[in-house]
Amino acid sequence: MTPSTGHILVVDDNPVNRRLLTRALYEQGYSAATANDGRSALALLRAAQSPPFDVVLLDILMPEQDGYQTLEAIKADEALRHLPVIMISAIDELASVIRCVELGATDYLPKPFNAALLRARIGASLAGKRLRDLELEYLEQVGYVTAAAATVEAGTFDHSSLDAVAARPDALGQLARVFQRMAQEVRAREARLEQQVHDLRIQIDQARQAKKVAEITDSAYFQRLRQQASQLRTMFEEGAEASPDTGADSQ
Secondary structure, eight states: OOTTOOEEEEEOSOHHHHHHHHHHHHHTTOEEEEESSHHHHHHHHHSOOSSOOOEEEEESOOSSSOHHHHHHHHHHSTTTTTSOEEEEESOOOHHHHHHHHHHTOSEEEESSOOHHHHHHHHHHHHHHHHHHHHHHHHHHHHHHHHHHHHHHHHTOOOGGGGHHHHTOSSHHHHHHHHHHHHHHHHHHHHHHHHHHHHHHHHHHHHHHHHHHHHHHHTSHHHHHHHHHHHHHHHHHHHHHHHHHHHHHHHO
Protein backbone atom coordinates (compact mmCIF):
# COMPACT_ATOMS: atom_id res chain seq x y z
CA MET A 1 0.00 0.00 0.00
CA THR A 2 1.47 3.35 -1.09
CA PRO A 3 0.76 6.64 0.75
CA SER A 4 -1.84 7.66 -1.88
CA THR A 5 -3.90 4.46 -1.68
CA GLY A 6 -6.12 2.86 0.90
CA HIS A 7 -9.47 1.12 1.26
CA ILE A 8 -11.90 3.14 3.38
CA LEU A 9 -15.21 2.13 4.99
CA VAL A 10 -17.70 5.02 5.23
CA VAL A 11 -20.41 4.48 7.86
CA ASP A 12 -23.26 7.01 7.85
CA ASP A 13 -27.04 6.65 7.91
CA ASN A 14 -27.47 9.65 5.59
CA PRO A 15 -27.15 8.63 1.90
CA VAL A 16 -26.18 12.17 0.85
CA ASN A 17 -23.31 12.21 3.31
CA ARG A 18 -22.17 8.78 2.13
CA ARG A 19 -22.10 9.94 -1.50
CA LEU A 20 -20.23 13.14 -0.65
CA LEU A 21 -17.60 11.27 1.36
CA THR A 22 -17.07 8.48 -1.16
CA ARG A 23 -16.78 11.00 -4.01
CA ALA A 24 -14.17 12.97 -2.08
CA LEU A 25 -12.28 9.75 -1.29
CA TYR A 26 -12.25 8.63 -4.93
CA GLU A 27 -10.96 12.05 -5.99
CA GLN A 28 -8.13 11.70 -3.50
CA GLY A 29 -7.13 8.29 -4.88
CA TYR A 30 -8.75 6.02 -2.29
CA SER A 31 -11.23 3.19 -2.79
CA ALA A 32 -14.31 3.07 -0.57
CA ALA A 33 -17.22 0.96 0.59
CA THR A 34 -20.24 2.13 2.56
CA ALA A 35 -22.53 1.00 5.37
CA ASN A 36 -25.69 2.76 6.54
CA ASP A 37 -25.54 1.65 10.18
CA GLY A 38 -23.20 0.25 12.81
CA ARG A 39 -24.34 -3.37 12.54
CA SER A 40 -23.78 -3.43 8.78
CA ALA A 41 -20.38 -1.84 9.28
CA LEU A 42 -19.31 -4.51 11.78
CA ALA A 43 -20.51 -7.25 9.44
CA LEU A 44 -18.39 -5.83 6.62
CA LEU A 45 -15.35 -5.41 8.85
CA ARG A 46 -15.58 -8.99 10.13
CA ALA A 47 -16.09 -10.48 6.66
CA ALA A 48 -13.15 -11.55 4.51
CA GLN A 49 -12.55 -8.42 2.45
CA SER A 50 -10.13 -8.14 -0.45
CA PRO A 51 -8.57 -5.69 -0.09
CA PRO A 52 -9.12 -5.33 3.66
CA PHE A 53 -10.21 -2.01 5.10
CA ASP A 54 -7.48 0.39 6.16
CA VAL A 55 -9.53 3.16 7.81
CA VAL A 56 -13.12 3.58 9.04
CA LEU A 57 -14.96 6.90 8.74
CA LEU A 58 -17.67 6.55 11.38
CA ASP A 59 -20.66 8.83 11.95
CA ILE A 60 -21.67 9.31 15.58
CA LEU A 61 -25.45 9.92 15.37
CA MET A 62 -27.10 6.83 13.84
CA PRO A 63 -30.30 4.95 14.74
CA GLU A 64 -30.30 1.60 16.57
CA GLN A 65 -26.50 1.37 17.02
CA ASP A 66 -24.75 4.73 17.13
CA GLY A 67 -21.10 5.54 16.44
CA TYR A 68 -20.07 5.25 20.08
CA GLN A 69 -21.43 1.69 20.33
CA THR A 70 -19.90 0.74 16.99
CA LEU A 71 -16.53 2.15 18.00
CA GLU A 72 -16.67 0.19 21.27
CA ALA A 73 -17.42 -3.01 19.35
CA ILE A 74 -14.52 -2.41 16.95
CA LYS A 75 -12.04 -1.81 19.76
CA ALA A 76 -13.32 -4.84 21.69
CA ASP A 77 -12.65 -7.13 18.70
CA GLU A 78 -9.08 -8.48 18.74
CA ALA A 79 -9.01 -8.71 14.94
CA LEU A 80 -10.24 -5.10 14.45
CA ARG A 81 -8.96 -3.15 17.43
CA HIS A 82 -5.87 -1.82 15.62
CA LEU A 83 -7.93 -0.45 12.70
CA PRO A 84 -7.87 3.39 12.60
CA VAL A 85 -11.32 4.92 13.18
CA ILE A 86 -12.01 8.56 12.37
CA MET A 87 -15.25 9.86 13.90
CA ILE A 88 -17.29 12.26 11.76
CA SER A 89 -20.22 14.18 13.23
CA ALA A 90 -22.03 17.49 13.28
CA ILE A 91 -21.73 17.43 17.06
CA ASP A 92 -19.19 20.12 17.91
CA GLU A 93 -18.73 19.50 21.59
CA LEU A 94 -15.51 18.87 23.45
CA ALA A 95 -17.14 16.17 25.59
CA SER A 96 -18.03 14.19 22.44
CA VAL A 97 -14.46 14.44 21.12
CA ILE A 98 -13.06 13.32 24.48
CA ARG A 99 -15.45 10.39 24.66
CA CYS A 100 -14.47 9.22 21.16
CA VAL A 101 -10.76 9.45 21.97
CA GLU A 102 -11.28 7.57 25.24
CA LEU A 103 -13.09 4.83 23.34
CA GLY A 104 -10.09 4.47 21.00
CA ALA A 105 -10.87 6.72 18.04
CA THR A 106 -7.82 7.72 16.00
CA ASP A 107 -9.15 11.14 15.04
CA TYR A 108 -12.28 13.33 14.86
CA LEU A 109 -13.66 15.43 11.99
CA PRO A 110 -16.63 17.82 12.14
CA LYS A 111 -19.42 18.06 9.56
CA PRO A 112 -19.53 19.55 7.03
CA PHE A 113 -16.10 18.07 6.32
CA ASN A 114 -13.23 19.91 4.69
CA ALA A 115 -11.61 17.94 1.83
CA ALA A 116 -8.07 19.05 2.66
CA LEU A 117 -8.52 18.21 6.33
CA LEU A 118 -10.06 14.86 5.38
CA ARG A 119 -7.01 14.05 3.23
CA ALA A 120 -4.65 14.99 6.06
CA ARG A 121 -6.55 12.95 8.66
CA ILE A 122 -6.74 9.86 6.45
CA GLY A 123 -3.10 10.21 5.41
CA ALA A 124 -2.01 10.30 9.05
CA SER A 125 -4.22 7.32 9.91
CA LEU A 126 -2.88 5.30 6.99
CA ALA A 127 0.69 6.11 7.97
CA GLY A 128 0.00 4.89 11.51
CA LYS A 129 -1.62 1.72 10.18
CA ARG A 130 1.33 1.03 7.88
CA LEU A 131 3.70 1.29 10.82
CA ARG A 132 1.47 -1.02 12.85
CA ASP A 133 1.27 -3.53 9.98
CA LEU A 134 5.06 -3.47 9.61
CA GLU A 135 5.43 -4.03 13.34
CA LEU A 136 3.05 -7.00 13.26
CA GLU A 137 4.81 -8.46 10.22
CA TYR A 138 8.19 -8.01 11.92
CA LEU A 139 6.99 -9.73 15.09
CA GLU A 140 5.45 -12.54 13.05
CA GLN A 141 8.72 -13.14 11.19
CA VAL A 142 10.70 -13.00 14.44
CA GLY A 143 8.37 -15.80 15.52
CA TYR A 144 9.41 -17.78 12.43
CA VAL A 145 13.08 -17.49 13.43
CA THR A 146 12.25 -18.54 17.01
CA ALA A 147 10.27 -21.52 15.75
CA ALA A 148 13.12 -22.45 13.42
CA ALA A 149 15.49 -22.57 16.39
CA ALA A 150 13.21 -25.12 18.05
CA THR A 151 13.12 -27.26 14.89
CA VAL A 152 16.92 -27.23 14.70
CA GLU A 153 17.03 -28.58 18.24
CA ALA A 154 14.42 -31.21 17.33
CA GLY A 155 16.28 -32.15 14.14
CA THR A 156 13.36 -31.20 11.86
CA PHE A 157 14.59 -27.84 10.52
CA ASP A 158 13.45 -26.98 6.98
CA HIS A 159 15.84 -24.53 5.31
CA SER A 160 13.07 -23.07 3.11
CA SER A 161 10.94 -22.14 6.15
CA LEU A 162 13.03 -18.98 6.58
CA ASP A 163 13.29 -17.99 2.90
CA ALA A 164 10.70 -15.19 3.25
CA VAL A 165 12.44 -13.74 6.29
CA ALA A 166 15.89 -14.15 4.72
CA ALA A 167 14.71 -12.07 1.73
CA ARG A 168 14.34 -9.01 3.96
CA PRO A 169 17.06 -6.36 3.45
CA ASP A 170 17.15 -5.39 7.13
CA ALA A 171 18.85 -6.80 10.22
CA LEU A 172 16.17 -9.46 10.69
CA GLY A 173 16.81 -10.72 7.16
CA GLN A 174 20.53 -10.86 7.85
CA LEU A 175 19.85 -12.78 11.06
CA ALA A 176 17.70 -15.28 9.14
CA ARG A 177 20.42 -15.78 6.52
CA VAL A 178 23.07 -16.32 9.19
CA PHE A 179 20.72 -18.71 10.97
CA GLN A 180 20.19 -20.70 7.76
CA ARG A 181 23.96 -21.01 7.25
CA MET A 182 24.52 -22.00 10.86
CA ALA A 183 21.71 -24.57 10.69
CA GLN A 184 23.28 -26.08 7.58
CA GLU A 185 26.66 -26.25 9.31
CA VAL A 186 25.11 -27.86 12.38
CA ARG A 187 23.35 -30.43 10.21
CA ALA A 188 26.57 -31.16 8.31
CA ARG A 189 28.47 -31.62 11.59
CA GLU A 190 25.73 -33.89 12.88
CA ALA A 191 25.92 -35.96 9.68
CA ARG A 192 29.70 -36.28 10.02
CA LEU A 193 29.34 -37.21 13.68
CA GLU A 194 26.70 -39.80 12.85
CA GLN A 195 29.04 -41.32 10.24
CA GLN A 196 31.90 -41.34 12.71
CA VAL A 197 29.73 -43.04 15.32
CA HIS A 198 28.63 -45.59 12.71
CA ASP A 199 32.25 -46.32 11.72
CA LEU A 200 33.26 -46.55 15.38
CA ARG A 201 30.49 -49.04 16.08
CA ILE A 202 31.71 -51.19 13.18
CA GLN A 203 35.26 -51.05 14.55
CA ILE A 204 34.04 -51.94 18.04
CA ASP A 205 32.02 -54.88 16.68
CA GLN A 206 35.03 -56.09 14.71
CA ALA A 207 37.27 -55.74 17.75
CA ARG A 208 34.78 -57.65 19.87
CA GLN A 209 34.61 -60.44 17.31
CA ALA A 210 38.40 -60.58 17.06
CA LYS A 211 38.64 -60.76 20.84
CA LYS A 212 36.14 -63.60 20.97
CA VAL A 213 38.04 -65.48 18.26
CA ALA A 214 41.30 -64.93 20.13
CA GLU A 215 39.75 -66.16 23.35
CA ILE A 216 38.58 -69.32 21.60
CA THR A 217 41.82 -70.02 19.73
CA ASP A 218 43.97 -69.41 22.80
CA SER A 219 41.97 -71.83 24.96
CA ALA A 220 43.46 -75.23 25.94
CA TYR A 221 40.49 -77.02 24.48
CA PHE A 222 41.02 -75.36 21.09
CA GLN A 223 44.73 -76.13 21.24
CA ARG A 224 43.96 -79.81 21.86
CA LEU A 225 41.53 -79.84 18.93
CA ARG A 226 44.16 -78.21 16.76
CA GLN A 227 46.74 -80.79 17.83
CA GLN A 228 44.35 -83.65 17.14
CA ALA A 229 43.52 -82.23 13.75
CA SER A 230 47.20 -81.92 12.96
CA GLN A 231 47.76 -85.55 13.92
CA LEU A 232 44.85 -86.71 11.80
CA ARG A 233 46.17 -84.71 8.89
CA THR A 234 49.61 -86.28 9.26
CA MET A 235 48.17 -89.79 9.43
CA PHE A 236 46.07 -89.14 6.34
CA GLU A 237 49.05 -87.80 4.41
CA GLU A 238 51.21 -90.78 5.42
CA GLY A 239 48.46 -93.20 4.41
CA ALA A 240 48.08 -91.49 1.05
CA GLU A 241 51.83 -91.79 0.37
CA ALA A 242 51.93 -95.49 1.28
CA SER A 243 48.96 -96.49 -0.79
CA PRO A 244 50.69 -96.54 -4.31
CA ASP A 245 53.59 -98.75 -3.12
CA THR A 246 51.18 -101.26 -1.68
CA GLY A 247 49.43 -101.55 -4.98
CA ALA A 248 52.72 -102.11 -6.87
CA ASP A 249 53.88 -104.94 -4.56
CA SER A 250 50.60 -106.81 -5.03
CA GLN A 251 51.15 -106.96 -8.79
